[in-house]
Amino acid sequence: MHHEPARPHTPRRKLRAVARVLAAAGLAVDAYLHAHLADRYDAVSATISQGTLFRIEAAVAALAALLVLVWRRALADAFAWTVAAGGLAALLLYRYVDVGELGPLPNMYEPAWFTDKNLVVIAQVLALVAVSCLLLTRRRRRHPA
Template identity: 45%
Template sequence: MSVQSRPGRAPGVRGSGMALRILTAAALFIDAGVHVHLAPGYQAGNSAGMGQGTLFLLESAAAVLAGLYVLLRGSRAAYAVAFAVAFSAFVAVVLYRYVDIPAFGPFPAMYDPVWFFEKTASAVAEGAGAVLAAVGFVRTGRRAPRQPG
């Protein structure tokens, strides 16, 4: 029996699983790269707390770590983390595009009512990353039962 054709699995499932991991990680890495690039321009701080640039750097660190976790493990937990990071970033960029939320606690007001290339690329990568991570989460939960000996 070859390694590619194991009982209970369709041929090529292993390859498509790796492709899904790579695509999910790539979406998170694009998101991280855009946030690192934009962070210096958004560093105006909230007098009571941190600047938006600092939040961008924290988000990019979370995206890199989640991308590496998915890439290296491809587990259900890795996809859950990737989904949480990508989806929360997507919600934040869309929310702050359309809703003027004032500063609260240590967080600055981040209303930015325009779309530009980097912001759009980030939102697309975050949305795609969330969808890919959700697919990966569902797929890793669907394990075919092992056939007895």
């Protein structure tokens, strides 16, 4: 029986492993909270309801969490970064700016902070920082000259 030598656990590998777990955890919390809150926002509606948008965010964040853990490719990390950054940007925009209805999107202006919103911000920032770490510490493939 032939055994391959174990790869050394370099500080970079440990950092990336921790970043993956933190990114997935942040995205999972984001997914859970959006799914949990969705029914409360079904009445805020234009062509599409805010509750439906929350369900979409929950599904996309859950997919991103899974991809960060399982697929481990730059594309998965970039997708996760986009989900976290986009969710955070939307939350902050609708917290501070009364955008009104935008096409099929309802007016989601909500100028208040509450526990679940605070937790979503923390989860999205955690995911964003962790995925940024993954993207910035990715090894570049060397191509023959």
